[in-house]
Amino acid sequence: MKTLKGPGIFLAQFVGPEPPFDRLETLADWAAGLGYVGLQLPTGVGGLFDVAQGAESQAYCDDVKGMLADKGLAITELSTHLQGQLVAVHPAYDELFDGFAPPEVRGRPQARQAWAVGQVKAAARASQRLGLTAHATFSGALAWPYLYPWPQRPAGLVEEAFAELGRRWKPILDVFDDCGVDACYEIHPGEDLHDGATYERFLDEVQGHPRACLLFDPSHFVLQQLDYLDYIDRYHERIRAFHVKDAEFRPTGRAGAYGGYLGWTERPGRFRSLGDGQVDFGAVFSKLAQYGYPGWAVLEWECALKHPEDGAREGAPFIRDHIIRVTERAFDDFAGAGTDAAANRRLLGLQDN
Template identity: 30%
Template sequence: MARMVTIFTGQWADLPFETMCKTVSEMGYDGVEIACWGDHMNVEKAAKDPSYVAEKLAVLKKYNLGCYALGNHLAGQCVGDAFGDPRLAGFAPKNLAGNDKAIREWGIQQMKYTAQAAKNMGCKVVTGFMGSPIWKYFYSFPANSAKLIEDGYQEIYDLWTPILDEFDKAGVTFALEVHPSEIAYDYYSTLKLLEVFKGRKTLGLNFDPSHLQWQGVDPALFFRDFASSIYHVHIKDSVVKLDGRSGILGSHLAFGDLRRGWNFVSPGHGDVNFDMIIREANAAGYHGPLSVEWEDNGMDRLFGAKEALELVRKIDFEPSNVDFDGAMEN
């Protein structure tokens, strides 16, 4: 049976929630992965106010859409990031700007609300970020000590364990999107994170191949090795264009700048081999949604989101129930 094709609303939060739902419903999407910013989802209200949840569910029903996950990347980032990053002020309430401790406390409470909000919305998965106190040390100069890195993982464990306890109470899992700036950003940092949490089943992964591809990590192999921890899947693409001038680290050039060494592009326009990812998903028995996270600063998003849906419908084939050589008998 074909998987549900959804779209993450995070890059569309400039639109009112109902406008977004109407737009993607008319395109033909099955549902949404609702971002917890803009007016798309207020997690405190969704955790506490049944009438607020009823309003959101009514909009989804009106446009024949399902809600398959909530995505709270911004608040999650505020939980684990090192103090002193002024950029987090753009994620938290404006009155908290400059108060690192208050921003972190806000992020922690927001993530706890998110667990209950997801339960009330009928979602089993929350996608998002965890932040990282050691991302800034990804390049070991001045040289990193082993203790510095270990302490970073331990800090994430200490910060997130009480949050995951709330997820357990709600019967909801948290799927970290492996991503630069996170405590888990590639293969081995992901392996380390899961080890630090001792394989706790509440914590899994939101598989997004675009962040692995440009780093040189094979997304299909990543899926195979971490299959039991993959709770949600993003369909997102990236393209590497090293021209002898540009480097893989981005050169502080804005996304979409054609001088960059790599860029996010609409699904099917980059280097990600979605065919192999679907094969790995089939082999792993993944039956969850395929959620388009649409990012491409060089393409109209309405055109791109519709084209992405068509691509996912095309590539989402079912596994074979016969061996092709099984009939080669007399």
């Protein structure tokens, strides 16, 4: 067993134009002041870390890492959620996702994809330079418009979508393998990897690639009505990153899992600040401790109601209080009688002739 590291915080939801949220250095001071000891850094357009520079420059990586260390902070993971999304985009979403890319590749899907692939590969190399072993990302989606089987899906449609997804990601995963870094896909609606079944299908397409790992976020399981504890039992060997995020699901006769196109405050399923939702975090942290999860517990704050600064302030002690310092010995060791092979045979009635 291992004791989880934390508390960490994903900074993507806090970046903004006003101090202290406009620069990594001042964001780091703010986070450290709240009690966080780890930062998950967003990258890409408007991000806090330049993966292209990080992939090539050890000095850049050392400067960022050193600046944070001086404040008592470590980098938990880099994130390429937005770039990972652009590795595979169905044409229906081209215009909506163009904003994730730099202006020079917008309106040019193939150029946008090439940029995204380069970014994710660069993140693997930058992670290696930073001494990280896990990376947070999205899979992208080709089959998402066909999620519900009406009209009836043509035979082979889903199979071809996942085959293509595997073809796009396999070379990227090979770079992660070369760098000794796990690519952790956040299982998330809007991605082709949105539950255990789709993850297994993808894993088949990349021949069980050892770097095709998982970012566990129980909030998305609440909204999909999946068993997030059983998920840990099934996939714990692949879980290498953890977003601590809460959610609630309160269906009515008017709306349920699909949400009725309602806004976030009105949807039956909505994200909440830690402790305000329905996730059993005591059980989640226990499962992860039981299975020896080796990584960080990182707050991802999203809530339809609470102010983000309040959510961040409450998140650090919430995570810290849920981290289980694992025991180094069994609780009943005091009653142990030692090991005696001959005595064991006698107790079992196995007398030697």
